[in-house]
Amino acid sequence: MSDTVFVAFASQKGGSGKSTLTALAASYLYYLDGVDVLVMDCDPRQHTQKDYRDNDKRVTKENPAINKTFNNFYKKFNKRPYKIIYSTPGAAVEDAEEYVKQNPEIKVVLFDITGTINDLEIINLISSMHYLLVPISPDTGDLKSSLRFAVNVKERMIDSGDTSIRDMKLVWNRVPGRQKTKICELIDNYLSEFKLSSLNTVMTYATKYFKDGGTAGASPTVFRSTLLPPDRRLLKDSNLPELIKEIREVIKI
Numbered sequence: 001m002s003d004t005v006f007v008a009f010a011s012q013k014g015g016s017g018k019s020t021l022t023a024l025a026a027s028y029l030y031y032l033d034g035v036d037v038l039v040m041d042c043d044p045r046q047h048t049q050k051d052y053r054d055n056d057k058r059v060t061k062e063n064p065a066i067n068k069t070f071n072n073f074y075k076k077f078n079k080r081p082y083k084i085i086y087s088t089p090g091a092a093v094e095d096a097e098e099y100v101k102q103n104p105e106i107k108v109v110l111f112d113i114t115g116t117i118n119d120l121e122i123i124n125l126i127s128s129m130h131y132l133l134v135p136i137s138p139d140t141g142d143l144k145s146s147l148r149f150a151v152n153v154k155e156r157m158i159d160s161g162d163t164s165i166r167d168m169k170l171v172w173n174r175v176p177g178r179q180k181t182k183i184c185e186l187i188d189n190y191l192s193e194f195k196l197s198s199l200n201t202v203m204t205y206a207t208k209y210f211k212d213g214g215t216a217g218a219s220p221t222v223f224r225s226t227l228l229p230p231d232r233r234l235l236k237d238s239n240l241p242e243l244i245k246e247i248r249e250v251i252k253i
Helices: 018-032 048-062 064-077 092-102 120-127 140-159 182-192 240-251
Strands: 004-013 035-043 083-086 108-114 131-136 167-172
Touching: 004 018, 004 120, 004 140, 004 240, 018 035, 018 108, 018 131, 018 140, 035 048, 035 092, 048 064, 048 083, 083 092, 092 108, 092 120, 092 131, 108 120, 120 140, 131 140, 131 240, 140 167, 140 182, 167 240
Parallel strands: 004 108, 004 131, 035 083, 035 108, 131 167
Antiparallel strands: none
8 A cells, every 4th residue: 555646636516627537547547658547436426437437338339440449459458447446435545445455556546536625524535645636727617616625625634734645736627728828827826825836737628538439430539438548649739648747747656
C-alpha cells in the first residue's frame, strides 16, 4: 500500500466532466503508459464508470470494427482490462485497500467522487485521498460550484493538517480553445489568494472526448473507453497526453 496513491477527480455536482476525466486518465495510464490502475466508482446514485464499462462491452460485441480493434489490441497487451469496483463513499477506501492488498502491483487508485463536504462519508472519503483533482469550467454555474468545493476542502480539511491529502489541483475542463482564456487567468489569480492553483494543461470542449465507438461506421474510432486506449489519431490536439504527463508529475508516479 505504501507505494499506491489514491487520486480523486472530485466535485460536488454532476456535469463537471469528472467521470469522463476519470475514464480517460485510467485508460491512458493503463493502456498507453503501462501504469497499473484501479478505478473506484463511488457514486451509488448512478455508477457512471459501470455504465461506461457496460456500454464498452456492448459496443465491442456489436460493432465488428471495434471488436477487431479489441482483439488485435489484447493479442499484444497480454493483460486484462483494469478493474472497476462499484462501491459507496463509506466503503470505498476499505474496498480499495483490500483489493490493493491482494494486487500489490496497483500504483494508482482513481476515485470518481460526487458529493458535498457537508456529508460525513464524503468528508472521510476525500480526507483519505493523497491527491485531489477538481474539474472546473468557464460555465458560471460549474465555476461557482467548483470554486466553492475547492476552497471548502482547502480551508476545512487541508489546512487542518488532519488528512492524507498531499496536494489539490484544479483542472480546467471544457474550455473553448486549447489555451487558458482570460477568465481562466482571472480565476487562477483568485485561486492564488487561497494558495490554490490549477494545472497548466486545459481540456477543451470537444466531441471526441465522448467518442465511445457507438457511432455507426466501417472504421469507428474510440477515444473514451474503459476497455481500449484512446485512438492515437484522436489524441492529436486533444491535450490528453499533456494532461496525463502533468498529473503524473503531481502524483509522482
